[in-house]
Amino acid sequence: MPAKKKAEPAKTKKKVPAKKASAKTEEVPKKKVKTPELLRGFRDILPDEQGRWNMVRDAIRNIAEAYTFDRIDLPVLERTDLFQRTVGKATDIIEKEMYTFTDPSNRSVALRPEATASAARAYINHGMLERPQPVKLWYMGPMFRHDRPQAGRYRQFNQAGFESFGVHEPIVDAQLIVLGVQIFKDLGLDVKVDINSIGTPECRQAYLAELVAYFRQHRSKLCDEDKKRLQKNPLRLLDSKDETTRELLDGAPQILDWLDEKSKEHFMKVLEFIEEVEIPFTLNPYLVRGLDYYSHTVFEFLPADDTGEKAQNALGGGGRYDGLVELLGGREETPACGFALGIERIVRALGDKGIDPPQRPQPQVFFAQLGDAARRIGLNLYEEFRQAGIPVAEAFGKNALKAQLEAANKLNVDLTLILGQKEVLDGTIIIRDMESGAQEIVDVKKVVSLVEKKLRKEEGVAPITQSPVVEK
RNA sequence: GCGGCUAUGGUGAAACGGUUAUCACACCAGUUUGUGGUACUGGUAUUACGGGUUCGAUUCCCGUUAGCCGCCCCA
Numbered sequence: 122m123p124a125k126k127k128a129e130p131a132k133t134k135k136k137v138p139a140k141k142a143s144a145k146t147e148e149v150p151k152k153k154v155k156t157p158e159l160l161r162g163f164r165d166i167l168p169d170e171q172g173r174w175n176m177v178r179d180a181i182r183n184i185a186e187a188y189t190f191d192r193i194d195l196p197v198l199e200r201t202d203l204f205q206r207t208v209g210k211a212t213d214i215i216e217k218e219m220y221t222f223t224d225p226s227n228r229s230v231a232l233r234p235e236a237t238a239s240a241a242r243a244y245i246n247h248g249m250l251e252r253p254q255p256v257k258l259w260y261m262g263p264m265f266r267h268d269r270p271q272a273g274r275y276r277q278f279n280q281a282g283f284e285s286f287g288v289h290e291p292i293v294d295a296q297l298i299v300l301g302v303q304i305f306k307d308l309g310l311d312v313k314v315d316i317n318s319i320g321t322p323e324c325r326q327a328y329l330a331e332l333v334a335y336f337r338q339h340r341s342k343l344c345d346e347d348k349k350r351l352q353k354n355p356l357r358l359l360d361s362k363d364e365t366t367r368e369l370l371d372g373a374p375q376i377l378d379w380l381d382e383k384s385k386e387h388f389m390k391v392l393e394f395i396e397e398v399e400i401p402f403t404l405n406p407y408l409v410r411g412l413d414y415y416s417h418t419v420f421e422f423l424p425a426d427d428t429g430e431k432a433q434n435a436l437g438g439g440g441r442y443d444g445l446v447e448l449l450g451g452r453e454e455t456p457a458c459g460f461a462l463g464i465e466r467i468v469r470a471l472g473d474k475g476i477d478p479p480q481r482p483q484p485q486v487f488f489a490q491l492g493d494a495a496r497r498i499g500l501n502l503y504e505e506f507r508q509a510g511i512p513v514a515e516a517f518g519k520n521a522l523k524a525q526l527e528a529a530n531k532l533n534v535d536l537t538l539i540l541g542q543k544e545v546l547d548g549t550i551i552i553r554d555m556e557s558g559a560q561e562i563v564d565v566k567k568v569v570s571l572v573e574k575k576l577r578k579e580e581g582v583a584p585i586t587q588s589p590v591v592e593k
Numbered sequence: 594g595c596g597g598c599u600a601u602g603g604u605g606a607a608a609c610g611g612u613u614a615u616c617a618c619a620c621c622a623g624u625u626u627g628u629g630g631u632a633c634u635g636g637u638a639u640u641a642c643g644g645g646u647u648c649g650a651u652u653c654c655c656g657u658u659a660g661c662c663g664c665c666c667c668a
Binding site: 411 | 594595621622623627628629630641642658659660661662663664665666667668
């Protein structure tokens with residue numbers, strides 16, 4: 122709500138003596154109400170941006186339906202515990218980024234920082250393990266992380282996620298990746314997939330020991346940040362941006378060498394499958410993910426032209442999380458795999474690439490009115506046109522015909538209907554062709570069908586519907 | 594959470610210590626009575642907020658807030 126709105130512009134009144142008017146405005150400005158500011162990292166998604174958002178939302182929904190995923194809507198607020206147990210206590214997300222608070226019933230609750238845990242919780246809560254597996258779910262909605270905002274990073278941001286529960290087969294991982302890539306393709310975005318396997322918790326453990334041992338030897342060369350990582354989260358050393366660390370990485374043990382046979386086989390099969398469908402992927406042995414629950418396959422979607430220099434680049438990511446369901450008290454060894462997409466980042470990528478949403482069909486008819494009697498009729502006419510499938514623009518709020526025609530002109534309509542006092546009395550209405558300026562007085566009862574006819578003539582055979590033009 | 598840059602009307606910019614803060618676009622109203630695309634007139638900013646320095650601050654300093662960039666982390 123724009124707090125700007127000045128008192129009451131004397132719109133309807135003819136002429137207020139200038140003195141009075143100014144005297145009036147001088148009385149008002151006493152209390153200047155301060156407009157509340159947006160919370161840091163929160164934003165409005167304005168009408169102008171909705172076109173692109175809709176493109177993304179539609180692309181996601183279409184793919185979800187085509188791949189027979191079922192929509193699920195999960196609460197935004199959950200017990201804090203759900204995230205602590207799943208995402209990992211030592212992760213930044215839990216340690217410092219979660220919106221945690223005590224609710225009025227004195228429970229510790231948190232705004233969800235992500236939704237995979239909730240999906241797994243729902244899977245268990247509603248006995249979905251009794252349904253034919255895999256259970257394929259998708260969702261879309263806001264997530265909350267109290268991080269330092271930057272372009273492409275907000276405290277409230279939207280994710281769309283796909284989760285597949287109950288099947289361990291590598292084809293599941295592969296299909297998820299394919300499906301994700303397909304969404305980007307539909308949007309006209311080129312992406313590449315970075316992929317890696319971090320194996321089972323057991324082999325990861327063994328690997329980590331080795332990795333830590335390796336870096337301990339070179340500890341003195343590490344930057345402070347990486348020394349901390351060595352302590353806290355050594356896996357993170359793998360995607361360090363520090364020059365020397367990267368060099369050291371060349372000689373470091375590789376996680377792929379530490380995978381057990383099964384993990385290795387699983388991973389190879391995933392790769393084979395996605396190779397099969399010609400998805401460009403990069404085996405990135407340094408790709409690790411920030412959430413504790415991942416195992417085996419992990420992957421990220423990156424812009425194809427990504428240089429790796431920019432920070433907020435990943436458009437989405439995910440992986441397998443075979444331990445999660447069990448961790449939440451579900452059936453033992455329930456496998457699962459999924460990924461999430463960052464809607465804001467995709468929308469931004471579309472903008473960067475200059476990909477625009479298909480134009481919404483604009484009204485070709487404008488209704489101009491003079492006086493309240495005409496407005497009343499206009500209200501009814503508007504609905505008649507709507508039912509006939511003809512969008513009509515109006516400026517009911519304006520009085521002067523001139524102003525209304527100006528508005529009509531700006532909207533670039535073909536036809537303007539003019540209804541004044543005289544026409545109201547006669548039961549007629551004027552149809553004005555905006556290009557030629559020719560006017561025609563017609564029976565108001567027939568105006569809808571007449572307009573329909575005129576429009577059809579103008580368009581020739583052109584259909585009204587617009588197809589999404591994105592495909593290239 | 595750490596470091597850096599920035600902050601002027603709806604938008605984009607100008608002024609950079611000195612009279613009523615300038616310009617473009619947008620918006621609103623009007624240019625005598627019911628007709629657009631042009632033209633003209635007028636209206637719309639306590640220069641993010643709060644302090645300080647100064648005779649005087651949009652301009653200098655400090656704090657706050659917010660945005661952006663890098664780190665951390667992640668989508």
